[in-house]
Every structure is written in C-alpha cells, then in structure tokens.
Amino acid sequence: MFLRGNHEDLLIRSYEGDKRREELWLLNGGMATLSSFKLGGNSHWRRKFPKWAMDFVAATHVAVKFDHFHFVHAGVVPYGVDTEVEADLDPRLWIRHPFIKYGDSPGRIVVFGHTPTPDCRPLIHTNKVGLDTGAGQRGGRLSVGCFDDTRPRPRSPEFTLFQVCDDGTVTPDEAIRNVLTHLPKNEPTLRFSMPAIPTLPPASVE
Known part of the structure; x- marks a missing residue:
C-alpha cells in the first residue's frame, strides 16, 4: 500500500492539464522524472508518459489508518488552525508547521514525512512520529520505521526505527531510543522492539 505525497499530487494535476501546477512540478523533480523515461520537457510529454506509471501514481492513497497508527505524507489538519496551504490543495499532502x-489524530499516532527535521533525527512525540530526516539533502539521513499494529488496546504500540549511516550500514538508532526516557511520566510509552509484523488490512484508506 503506497501513500501519495505532494510531488505525486503535482504530477497528477500536471497530467490532467493544470499548467500552473505543471510548472511547479517540472521545477521540483518533474524534469528528472521525464528524463528518466527519456521524455522531453515539452507540452507533448503526456502523450508518451507510461500508462503503468500514471496508473500506479493515481492509485496511491492520501491517508491510511490502522488501529494504532495514522499514516499520511505531510500531516493532518489541526482543528481551528490555519493550515498555510493554498485552498485548492489537499493540506494532508502539503501542511508543515x-x-x-498543533495537529493530532485522536487515538492514533500520526506517522508522516514531508518536513525535514533540523537535526536529521526522527521527530518523536507521544502523538506523532516524523520520518523525514533530510535524505535528499546534503548531510541528511534516510530513516526507516517498522510499525507493529497487532498489539490490542490498551497496550502501547511498538515500532522500530532504523537509519542508514554514512557508510551505508543500517542500524537501530540508539539516540532515538534514548529520547523515550525523557517523555513525561503521564504520557503513553512508545516501545521499541523488533516484532514480526503480519500483513493486516487497514482500518480505513483515503
């Protein structure tokens, strides 16, 4: 199951003929995408864009909710707060600060990306986990999360975080693990482990 991000959203809008979004898409990875398919950056690229690739992007989900976790590209919309996102865009793909x-998903931990963390470490709150640690930027790292949604409530959910180190090795991030010792005592604990995770149907997809 694949999530849609803001760049995929721009591609879909561009493919459908939105000239304004097409210009933004071409400047933010679109030209590289067309080049990878050996297509030029002219207005005729839609005619030759691979159907299988467009079908894949169009089938992505904006959000996926399980019992403990809510997966989304950028975040969820806080009630009564200006999202700072243009009205014709889906804020779940574009929202940042x-x-x-302010944002949360009552009863679930929101797992998101989109906004790189300044210290290249995943952002860990009791109600959200941010995995964008700047892998596409100089000095950034690629972070990977393994989330276990099989634990019945009220037991706390478990997840494991890994980071790709500068030498290419992948190891559990002990610095992230240590963050948990500083969470307030009255907050639920996010446990780390290496569980075997079966494939489960999501509670809902959007």
Whole structure:
C-alpha cells in the first residue's frame, strides 16, 4: 500500500492539464522524472508518459489508518488552525508547521514525512512520529520505521526505527531510543522492539 505525497499530487494535476501546477512540478523533480523515461520537457510529454506509471501514481492513497497508527505524507489538519496551504490543495499532502505544532489524530499516532527535521533525527512525540530526516539533502539521513499494529488496546504500540549511516550500514538508532526516557511520566510509552509484523488490512484508506 503506497501513500501519495505532494510531488505525486503535482504530477497528477500536471497530467490532467493544470499548467500552473505543471510548472511547479517540472521545477521540483518533474524534469528528472521525464528524463528518466527519456521524455522531453515539452507540452507533448503526456502523450508518451507510461500508462503503468500514471496508473500506479493515481492509485496511491492520501491517508491510511490502522488501529494504532495514522499514516499520511505531510500531516493532518489541526482543528481551528490555519493550515498555510493554498485552498485548492489537499493540506494532508502539503501542511508543515501548523500540524507539527498543533495537529493530532485522536487515538492514533500520526506517522508522516514531508518536513525535514533540523537535526536529521526522527521527530518523536507521544502523538506523532516524523520520518523525514533530510535524505535528499546534503548531510541528511534516510530513516526507516517498522510499525507493529497487532498489539490490542490498551497496550502501547511498538515500532522500530532504523537509519542508514554514512557508510551505508543500517542500524537501530540508539539516540532515538534514548529520547523515550525523557517523555513525561503521564504520557503513553512508545516501545521499541523488533516484532514480526503480519500483513493486516487497514482500518480505513483515503
């Protein structure tokens, strides 16, 4: 199951003929995408864009909710807070700081990306986990999360975080693990482990 991000959203809008979004898409990875398919950056690229690739992008989900976790590209919309996102765009694909500061998904931990963390470490709150640690930027790292949604409530959910180190090795991030010792005592604990995770149907997809 694959999530849609803001770049996929731009591609879909561009493919459907939105000239304004096409210009933005071409400047933010679109030209590289067309080049990878050996297509030029002219207005005729839609005619030759691979159907299988467009079908894949169009079938992605904006959000996927399980029992413990809510997966979304950028975040969820905080109630009564300006999202700072243009009205014709889906804020779940574009929102940044208003979500990080105020947003949550009642009863679930929101797992998101989109906004790189300044210290290249995943952002860990009791109600959200941010995995964008700047892998596409100089000095950034690729972070990977393994989330276990099989634990019945009220037991706390478990997840494991890994980071790709500079030498290419993949190891559990002990610095992230240590963050948990500093969470307030009255907050639920996010446990780390290496569980075997079966394939489960999501509670809902959007």
